[in-house]
Amino acid sequence: MFITANFDSGNIEVINAESEDAIELQIRRDNQSDFYQWFHFKLYGEIGTEHVMHITNASTSAYPDGWKDYSAVASYDRETWFRVPCEYDGKTFTIRHTLEQESVYFAYFAPYSYERHQDLIHWAQQSSLVEHVLLGQTLDGRDMNLLVIGEPDDSKQKIWVTARQHPGESMAEWFVEGMLGRLLDDADGAARKLLQNNVFYVVPNMNPDGSVRGHLRTNAVGTNLNREWAAPSLEKSPEVYYVLNAMQETGVDLYLDIHGDENLPYNFVAGCEGVPCYDERHERLATQFKETLLAITPEFQVEQGYEVDAKGEANLTVASNAVAERFDCLSFTLEMPFKDNANLPDEDFGWSANRSAQLGADVLSAVYAVANNLRD
Known part of the structure; x- marks a missing residue:
């Protein structure tokens, strides 16, 4: 028997692999951080x-209730991922x-x-609808990629989507794959109509x-990017620095930031009710x-989710709040479960890559519904 990551x-x-049944x-901590939960x-x-594999430090992970x-x-083939029997005894x-x-292979x-x-x-770059922009490089020297979909024009609305902070x-990236698949489908009427009056970033x-x-949660130097949106830096958070600068150049009329939640077994959105600029227009669009x-x-459901901030009490270092306030736009954090959708469970696969991609495609219908009213 042999185990590698x-x-x-x-x-x-x-720690110990002398016996198959014990x-x-x-799990290794994120570099320069105490966060950990992801395993692979x-x-x-x-x-x-x-x-029988025991993860012995589960109870001190970032989200112990997530177990x-x-x-x-x-x-077995790195394409189909199925759920296996597990248990958690509190430790x-x-x-x-x-x-x-x-x-x-096993993974979180x-x-x-x-x-x-x-x-x-x-x-995506193969499509005539897409411009591939290199925003800069990360601290480890990897590319920060931006896909601009649609013909940029000052008269068009700017819809920004970021994933996997x-x-x-x-x-979150499976979600984006599904969304892009629909957005770049010439046979999809809603996608074609969206791209007449909107540009996606x-x-x-x-x-x-x-x-x-x-x-699990941080970049190469242990920075939680979703707490950097008030004042990102090239030293700690170049990823946010480059994206926020690009947003400043284009403007933002709708922003979706895609995430996963360790604890809650539901799909939901967290809005920007707590930002100072939030008003009846934002509320009307969010409801629609x-x-x-x-x-x-x-x-999708709306009964379960995060507690709503009172107006003026939002954390403006968080992406969806910071962008909503800076650009006075509709903005959501969209969360998906690591577990399963408790309202529509699948015993074999749970919440999965395929379901994430399908939700990404479906969300375009909600974008379509509000697109014409974003600046009314």
Whole structure:
């Protein structure tokens, strides 16, 4: 038996692997940070043998409640990720799996690799509707990619979408893949109509360094990018610095920041009710956006989510709040679960890459519903 995490987004440390039924593991912390929860590793073993893996530092992770009612994902081909039996006793998170082939991958959620990220960028670049912009480079020297979709024009509205500020939230880039697939589909009437009067600015991965390093929440130097939007710096948060500068050049009429939530087993949005500029226009647009999404997919709901900030009490270092206030625009953080959608559970796959991509496509209908009224 052998366990390794020496690959893109890999994260695990082996404490004891002398026996298949008592493997002791722990998750490595993000570099220069105390955050950890993401894991991704590969196990070689004997076919037909049950392997019992104990993550011994689960209770001191970033979101210990996230282990409750959660099941890890596994894959033999790195394409299909299925849920495996797991349990959490309040201290240790245990994964059980009987090998069907010689090796298997386990992860906190279906990974979205850096190679797939580059494939996505260059697939989109083939479209005549897309301009691929290099905004700059990260602290590890990786590209910050922006896709400009539609013909820029001062008269058109600017719709910005960013994903994966927190790199372990890989469902966010699956969401973007689904959204781009629909937006670039010539046969989709809603997409074609949207691009007549709007330009989309899409950053599929805000945190490529953290993604490759196997981080949960931070970039190469331990910075939580979603707390940097008041005053980003090239030293700590060049990813936000470059994107915010680009937003300043184009303006923003609608902003969606895509995330995943460790604890809540639901899809939901967090609005910008707490920013000083929030008014009846924002409220009307937010209601229309949510009602449209409720009407077209049972994957979305509004009963469960984060506590709403009182006006003037929003944290303006958070992306959706900072952008809403700076540009006086409709702005949401969209959250998806690591667990499953409790309102529409799938025992075999839980919330998955495919469902994330479908939600990305569906959200374009909600964007379509509000697009003509963003500046009324």
